[in-house]
Amino acid sequence: MTELAPIEIDPRTFLREHFALPALPEVVSKIQNLIEGGDADMANVAELVSAEPALAAQVLKVANSAYYGLSREMTAVKFAIAFLGLNEIYRMVVSLSVVNTLAIDEKDELKRFWFHSFYAALCTKYLAKRYEPHLSFEELWSASILHDIGKLVYLKFFPDHYKALQLFCNKEGRLFAEAERHYSLPSSGFLGTLLCDHWRLPDHIRRACECHTLKDLLDIDKEDSSARFRRMICLGNLLTVLSANELNNDTKQEIASAVRSTLDCGEPEFMTMMGDIYELRVEVERFTDQFH
Template identity: 30%
Template sequence: MRSVTIDSILGRVDDLPELPQVASKILQLINDPETSAQDLAQVISTDQALTARVLRLCNSAYYGMSRKVTTVNEGVTILGFSAIKSLVLIATAYGTVSQSLIGYGMKPGELWNHSLSCGEHARHIAAKIGYPEPDEAFTAGLLHDIGKIVLNQHALPEIYRANNLCMGQEIPVHEAETQVLGFSHAEIGAKLAERWNLPAILCDAIGAHHDKAPTEHKLPSIVNIANAMAQGEDFELPVLHLQAIGLDDFVALQLHEDVKKSLVEMNRLVMALA
């Protein structure tokens, strides 16, 4: 019987990454069509750090405003709900996702760069195929590897073994994790997303981002493709997932070039929040 299980890790309540209450509330409001800019501004104003980030972003070179923005309400109006959602996710996730993961051999910022790239690829793919919520795709892409953070923290000896197995047998890391632990970072990431009360479709996409077979929903396929494209220049597109969402591989490669340009702007946004 394995000593490390999903339940044993998730049972360590105080040691797991948490989605701040204000971030959770903001994401709920943004998904509610009845929410006004004033409603959103009121919640943001309850968090001093987030308030400062919104104002800093509005007044940064990224937006190039001709006058100084001094209130959150004005900031929300200028940025719009979509940008606020990205801001909240980036501000919330950056501190956790930018850390080093020694068990995976990942340096500080390496997971963050991959996650941000995956999020942007997912957003572009979603927009291209007419998926109704491109920002939802960005969220799923940004958070798809949160399980790695948990495993690096709570199952480090096992992750060292999995990483060695991955390199020695030249198998994907999620397969090596499953051989060592009985589950992968994708599976425990989905469970953590459930714990954060994220929508079921997001949890499913996080949990299925390495699955070879598409599901009835498009979001897991979007994230699967985005994850492949976020590996760098030497990537292999998952054909079954391309077919599942009706995306031509040539169009996907064109999107990849577009994303490389947009990532420059996204990184400027991150620097504006630092």
């Protein structure tokens, strides 16, 4: 492949003057204003979401997914709000609107994104229930769903670079972050944080974009209690990659070693955990097939 052109990004103008993006849909700001003003109730939020049929259908698919494990199927947005709450529906609307507004045309790549993101969300919740039960599962969902949003920024604005990065990963069995370093390109995490800043997304989503790679996990101080959220995001992402991607043996060992060290778990516990995570794949495939 021919040599890739360097990418130079000025954070002050990227996504504003160069490679401009539209604003998020009005439904996002309207719900946010209702919640912040104390005027939100189930009826008016349901009306706002239901006025966007495609978005409403996506919200119901997420609400009925394995992540929430509801005992009955939600057939209307108002029922989903009643069961999950206004704030959680707002987080869903934000996450879905971010991906929708990027307007990615490559359907296979978009499906790849949703598969990885939903798998990471399920893995992160699984880990948090075992190791960090006091974390907000609601914030973990939106953070897990959007932690890799920088890859879609790559795909939209630098498609040749994105394809080269994916090709490197596929040929070498290595991680996307390694491919970025190999080509001396900006990290997708950096692009994700710029997107978060541009659209003023919640801080927990920005933190997930900024910190989810193997290097990020290794850089986290195990004794730092304030890093528990970032640690779970990293672990959920890495275990998803380990279970779903074609990796070389060295990369597999690096991830497994880092996970075991972080969780302070032995080989039997780790293998049991991986077995549980492999079983989640059935739900991920079902969700991804329904979503597109």
